[in-house]
Amino acid sequence: MKRLSVLIVLPLILAACTPATQDQIARDAARSTISKVVVDRFPGVPVQPAIDCIIDNASSTQIFALAADSVTGPTQSTVEVVSDIVSKPETLTCLAAEGLPALIR
Structure with missing residues (x-):
């Protein structure tokens, strides 16, 4: 129920913003969710480079779903979305390129 209300309210809030602002708000919210999943599911992986790679390779639909999860907290669906993004060749x-060098610094 809480997730449903977030999915209804979030687009209304974003509609009042410029497209660039909408994108930044969604990406920032998605980063919060991705961070929790990376720390929990991928221990030892450098968090910031991993978040950047995941955000940069997520579709807008995936970013929006992850942004919505920032309010309700990560779920199994969140983990699946992040895992799908991580499994992309890109x-x-x-x-x-970004995570491994961070490990050896």
């Missing part, structure tokens, strides 16, 4: 390439 994300894996980004993680290898």
